[in-house]
Amino acid sequence: MRKATAPALWVTVDQVGVGRYQVRFPLAASLNGVAHVTTVDNAPRWWQVVSNVAAGPxxxxxxxxxxxxxxxxxxxxxxxxxxxxxxxxxxxxxxGYVRANPVGAMRSSYNSIGAGNAVTQLGTGFYEVKLNGLGTALLDGNLQATAEHPFNPRRCKIAQWSPLRLPAEFALRRVDQLQLRRWGQQHRGLRRRAVPGDTAVGGCSGEHRAGHRARHQPGLLQPADTVGAVR
Structure with a gap:
């Protein structure tokens, strides 16, 4: 979607500090969503979510x-x-997706077949997530994890992915900038997209078909990108 076509649906990006950007997704307010951010850079960098809140509509x-x-x-x-x-x-x-707090309590959750998801804290910075009914016998689809913390640097990654039974299971592990496992006031969200169920172990944020996406480089929101549109 081009800005000239529907300017009211154009995602806006404002830099509010060094390496910090405020991204507004128009008409997308929700209490049950998740945000993901990914680095696009040849240099070693990582991104995390600082906050994820509704602002009016x-x-x-x-x-x-x-x-x-x-x-x-x-x-x-x-x-x-x-x-x-x-x-x-x-x-x-x-x-499906989940967004959870540091002890594994879910703040947001979605499962496209209507089955419940589950998050279990296995240890310091280590979590198991089950997206029930979304796995297959193959490692198909994809997983994404994003750390969320309002103050301190945090990183999350997928540590293990098991397609052996219908729940999609995966493990999430959170590491700080020194690659040490630590526990903090971090929120995790996790996304799984596949053909039919799974389990994974690791820690971070989520997805949706009617979502919004923006690609950004410092000082410029890329005009050729799809933003504020159904994907």
């Missing part, structure tokens, strides 16, 4: 970039915010 996501050592730095990124409801028809692609 819009949704506001603030993201932060760090270089090694936990030092704020500017870099390019892709960010999306997604919120889902209802179920997909049988035979269509399956997907």
């Amino acid at each position: 819009d949704h506001m996501v603030i993201v932060q970039c760090y270089r090694p050592g936990g030092v704020p730095d500017n870099a390019r990124f892709v960010v999306d915010y997604t919120s889902a409801s209802g179920m997909l028809p049988p035979g269509s692609d399956a997907f």
